[in-house]
Amino acid sequence: MSQLSPFDLARDAGRHTHHFHGGLKLRHNKRISCQTPVERPPLPDILVVPLLQQAGDIARPLVEAGDLVLKGQQIGHCQNCVAVHAPTSGTVEAVEDRLMTHASGMTGLCVIIRPDGKDQWTRLEPLDHIADISPARLARQLQECGLAGLGGAVFPTHAKTLDGHQRQVHTLILNGAECEPYISCDEMLMREQPGKIILGARILRRALGAERVVIAIEDQMGAVHQALAYAADCAECTQITVVKVTTIYPEGGERQLIKVLTGLEVPLGGRPSDLGLVCQNVATAAAVAEAVSEGKPLIERYITVTGNGISRPRNLLALIGTPFYHLVDACGGYTGNVARLVVGGPMMGYPVSSDATPVVKAVNCILALTDKDIAAPQAEMPCIRCGECSRACPATLLPQQLHLQVNNGLWDEAEEYGLLACIECGCCDFVCPSHIPLVSWFRHGKDMLRQRADEAQATTLARQRFEAREVRLLRKKQARAEKMAKRKQMLQQKTATAQQTGKSAKGPEDA
Amino acid sequence: MRSFQTSNAPHMPQQISVAKVMLQVLLALVPGILAYTWYFGPGILVQILLATVFALLIEALFLRMRGRPLKPFIDDYSAVVTAVLFALCVPPLAPWWISLVGMLFAIGFAKHLYGGLGQNVFNPAMVGYVVVLISFPQAMTAWLPPVTLAEHSIGILDSLQVIFTGQVPIAGSWDAITQATPLDTLKTGIDSGRMISEIRQSPLFGDFGGLGWEWIANWFALGGIFLLYKRVISWQVPAAIIGSVILLSLPLWLADPDSSPFPLQHVFSGALVLAAFFIATDPVSGCVSPRGRLVFGAGVAVITLVIRRWGGYPDGVAFAVLLMNMAAPLIDRYTRPRIYGEKPDGRDKKNE
Ligand code: SF4
Ligand code: SF4
Numbered sequence: 001m002s003q004l005s006p007f008d009l010a011r012d013a014g015r016h017t018h019h020f021h022g023g024l025k026l027r028h029n030k031r032i033s034c035q036t037p038v039e040r041p042p043l044p045d046i047l048v049v050p051l052l053q054q055a056g057d058i059a060r061p062l063v064e065a066g067d068l069v070l071k072g073q074q075i076g077h078c079q080n081c082v083a084v085h086a087p088t089s090g091t092v093e094a095v096e097d098r099l100m101t102h103a104s105g106m107t108g109l110c111v112i113i114r115p116d117g118k119d120q121w122t123r124l125e126p127l128d129h130i131a132d133i134s135p136a137r138l139a140r141q142l143q144e145c146g147l148a149g150l151g152g153a154v155f156p157t158h159a160k161t162l163d164g165h166q167r168q169v170h171t172l173i174l175n176g177a178e179c180e181p182y183i184s185c186d187e188m189l190m191r192e193q194p195g196k197i198i199l200g201a202r203i204l205r206r207a208l209g210a211e212r213v214v215i216a217i218e219d220q221m222g223a224v225h226q227a228l229a230y231a232a233d234c235a236e237c238t239q240i241t242v243v244k245v246t247t248i249y250p251e252g253g254e255r256q257l258i259k260v261l262t263g264l265e266v267p268l269g270g271r272p273s274d275l276g277l278v279c280q281n282v283a284t285a286a287a288v289a290e291a292v293s294e295g296k297p298l299i300e301r302y303i304t305v306t307g308n309g310i311s312r313p314r315n316l317l318a319l320i321g322t323p324f325y326h327l328v329d330a331c332g333g334y335t336g337n338v339a340r341l342v343v344g345g346p347m348m349g350y351p352v353s354s355d356a357t358p359v360v361k362a363v364n365c366i367l368a369l370t371d372k373d374i375a376a377p378q379a380e381m382p383c384i385r386c387g388e389c390s391r392a393c394p395a396t397l398l399p400q401q402l403h404l405q406v407n408n409g410l411w412d413e414a415e416e417y418g419l420l421a422c423i424e425c426g427c428c429d430f431v432c433p434s435h436i437p438l439v440s441w442f443r444h445g446k447d448m449l450r451q452r453a454d455e456a457q458a459t460t461l462a463r464q465r466f467e468a469r470e471v472r473l474l475r476k477k478q479a480r481a482e483k484m485a486k487r488k489q490m491l492q493q494k495t496a497t498a499q500q501t502g503k504s505a506k507g508p509e510d511a
Numbered sequence: 512m513r514s515f516q517t518s519n520a521p522h523m524p525q526q527i528s529v530a531k532v533m534l535q536v537l538l539a540l541v542p543g544i545l546a547y548t549w550y551f552g553p554g555i556l557v558q559i560l561l562a563t564v565f566a567l568l569i570e571a572l573f574l575r576m577r578g579r580p581l582k583p584f585i586d587d588y589s590a591v592v593t594a595v596l597f598a599l600c601v602p603p604l605a606p607w608w609i610s611l612v613g614m615l616f617a618i619g620f621a622k623h624l625y626g627g628l629g630q631n632v633f634n635p636a637m638v639g640y641v642v643v644l645i646s647f648p649q650a651m652t653a654w655l656p657p658v659t660l661a662e663h664s665i666g667i668l669d670s671l672q673v674i675f676t677g678q679v680p681i682a683g684s685w686d687a688i689t690q691a692t693p694l695d696t697l698k699t700g701i702d703s704g705r706m707i708s709e710i711r712q713s714p715l716f717g718d719f720g721g722l723g724w725e726w727i728a729n730w731f732a733l734g735g736i737f738l739l740y741k742r743v744i745s746w747q748v749p750a751a752i753i754g755s756v757i758l759l760s761l762p763l764w765l766a767d768p769d770s771s772p773f774p775l776q777h778v779f780s781g782a783l784v785l786a787a788f789f790i791a792t793d794p795v796s797g798c799v800s801p802r803g804r805l806v807f808g809a810g811v812a813v814i815t816l817v818i819r820r821w822g823g824y825p826d827g828v829a830f831a832v833l834l835m836n837m838a839a840p841l842i843d844r845y846t847r848p849r850i851y852g853e854k855p856d857g858r859d860k861k862n863e
Contacts, residue, residue, distance in 0.1 A: 026523075342522050346521055348520060351522070388742075396849060418853070433532050
C-alpha cells in the first residue's frame, strides 16, 4: 500500500482550502487606513536605530558618535543574525541605551542619527541574473541587507532560507493574509507593489530550491487579487498561485494558514519545513526583491498608522528608526484623548508607554485607541469553565485547564496539555466572560517551561560530563590493569621459558 | 512626545461577561416559567422570588465571611440562576423554609465552601434540591395537579398563605389540593403490577409525559434552543442526554411495553428537559471538552433511567447530575482534545 507522506501531500498546498479549529470573526476596521496611497513622510529630525531588531543576537555597532554615515551604510554587524543599516545620511549623535520597541519595555543599544537632509545613498551592490546565482550567495546577500521577516516574528530571512534549502522544501507560502483588525500595510503593499512581491517570490523560490509558490490573501481583498494575478502573468512566473482564504482570525498565523492551505498540521514541536513548506510574509518578499535586484538594504517599511486616535489614518513608507510621534504628525496628529498606543493589532499587539518609541523591522502598525475603543477595564472573575476559550482556540487547547495548571505551577500537566503549542493569538482572552488575562498567564507559563527545560538540559549535561569522566577514569584504570596483566603474562612466559632452560627461578613479582 | 498608560491585550472591547451569560440563561427560562404558571398556578412565582431573595442574602453573607468584595459577585446573577433552577424543582406550594434550607446548602455549602464561583464541584441547585428532598420528603412530594384538573383553584393569595403559614385555605386538607406527579403515579402503578397502558388512563397524563408537564418541557426546550443559538451552551450535553434516553429506553420498551415507558414519555417526564438544557449544562461542575460533554450527558441519561426504573425516587435527574459531577474531572482527563499538530494517538507523546 503506497500512502503519501504529509511531506508529499503538502505539495498540493492551495489547491483546496480547509478550515482550522476555533478562531474568531472580528470587525476588521481596515478600510479607514486604505483610502489614500502610501507616501513617505518627511525626514524626521532624529532617527533611533536599535541594534537588536530581530529574534537572536544583537548586532555589534560599526560606528561611533561623530561619524558621518550614508544612507544604506552598514552600522551594525552580526555574525549569526542580520546587519543593521543607516536609514538616511547624517551624523551619528550617540550609540547608547534607549527604550526599545519591545513588549517588555526594555532598553538596548541604539544608534542615534541626526539626518543631514541630503538623503545621500552609499554605493549599493545588486545581484544580476538571479537564475545563475547560487542559493548560498543569495542567502548572504539577504543577510548583508538586513532581511528579517516583516510579519512580526522577524526571524532572519537568510537563516530560514538556508534551512529550507537544506531540508529540500518544495513550496514557498507567501503570507498576505493579514488577519488582525486595523492593519492594512500588507494589503496596500500588495496593491501598490505586486511586481516586487512576485520578483521576491521568484528569488526566494530560487534560494530555497522550491518548486511552487502559493500566495495567500484574504477573500475580501478584491483589488489585491487582480494586481497580483496581473504581476504573476509572466514567463518566469509559472507555478505561482494566488489563493484567497476566508477571513477569520487568526488565519494569518503560520500554522493556521498551513492548515487552511493543505489540510495538514505542522507536527507539535516541529516546523513547517517538516511538511516541505516555508512561510514568508509578502512584505519580506518585496524587501528581498529590493535587496537582490537593487542591493537595497532593509531601511524602510510599510506601516499602518490608524485608530480613532489618529486624525487621518493611513499607511506610510517609514524609515526604520523614525519615532512614532513623527509618523503620527504626518497623519495629522492625534484626535481627542488617546487612551492607549499599541504596536501591532488589537489582538496580539502590545502597548507602549511613549510615542518616542522608534520604528523597527517588526512594526507593522501603530494603533492609537481612544477610551471608546477599549472597554473600561472589567473586574477579573473566576473561571466559570464555560468553554468559550477552548471553542475559540486555534491550537485546540483547553485554555481553562492551562490557566489552572499555570496558576498552580503544575508544569508537567501544563506541558502535557500543550502549553507550548499556544500561539498567543489572544482568541481565548477575547471571548472569556470572566475577563481573565489568559495569554499573559500563558506567556509566563511558557517562559517557565523553557526555563525548566534549560535547567533539565544543564543537569543532563553535567551528569553526562560526570559520567563521561567516570567512564574515562574507568577506562584508564582498565587500560592500566590490562597493561599490567599483559606485562605479567609476558614475564611469566619469560620466566617459564627461563625455567625450562633452567637459567632462572625468579618469580615475576620480584622482577 | 507623549506618554501613555499600558495594559494587556486585547485592545478591543469584549462583548461578553459572566453577568451577561447568566442573564441570557434567565431569559431563556422565562417561557418555561410562564407555562408552569399557566398549568400549575402562581405558586412557582412565589417560590422563585423566595429562593432568589434567600440566595442573594446567603451569597452576600458568605462573601462577607470570606472577606470577598460584594460588588462583582452579587451582580453576576449566578446566584439568581441557581435560585431559579432550585425553585423549578420544588413543589409550587412548598413551605418557605424549604427555600431557605435549599439555598443555604446550594449557595453556602456547595458553592462558597468549595471556594465560590467557578470552584464548586457539584451543581449548587441540585445539591440544595437533593438536601431538601432527602430531609423533608413529605413537603417535597406535595405537588399540585394541573389547574384544569384541580377541584379548587389556588390563586396568588392562597399560595402565599400556604407557603408562609402552612394553612390550607380550603376546608379540606392537603390531600384535597395535592396530587402525585405523573412520574410518581407511574412508579407506584408499575410497582403494584399494573400495566403502563392502564396507568396512562389517568387524566394526569398527556400525549407523552404528564399533562401540562410536557408543554412546560417544550417551552424549556425552546429556551434551550435559544441558548444554543446564542452559544451560551453547547449542543453536546442536551443532545447526549435526550439522545441516550431515547436510545436506551427504546429496546426496553420494545421488549416490554407493559412496564417500560416509551422513549418520548421518558423525555417529557419530570425534569429531564430542564436538566438537559439548563442543569447538566452548568459549565462549572460539568466537563470541558466536547467529547467529555457527550460522555457526561450520556452518563446523566443512564443514571436517570436506572433510578427511574429501579431506584427509590420517581425521578433521578438530580442524583444523576450530582453523580456525574463527581466523574467529570476523570472524564476530562481522558477526553482531552487532540492539540494542533499532535499525533492522532496523542497520549503516547511522552514515550516517543
Ligand atoms: S472562557 Fe474564561 S471563564 Fe470560560 S472557560 Fe475559558 S477561562 Fe474559563
Ligand atoms: S492564545 Fe493560546 S490558548 Fe489562547 S486561543 Fe490562542 S493558542 Fe489558544
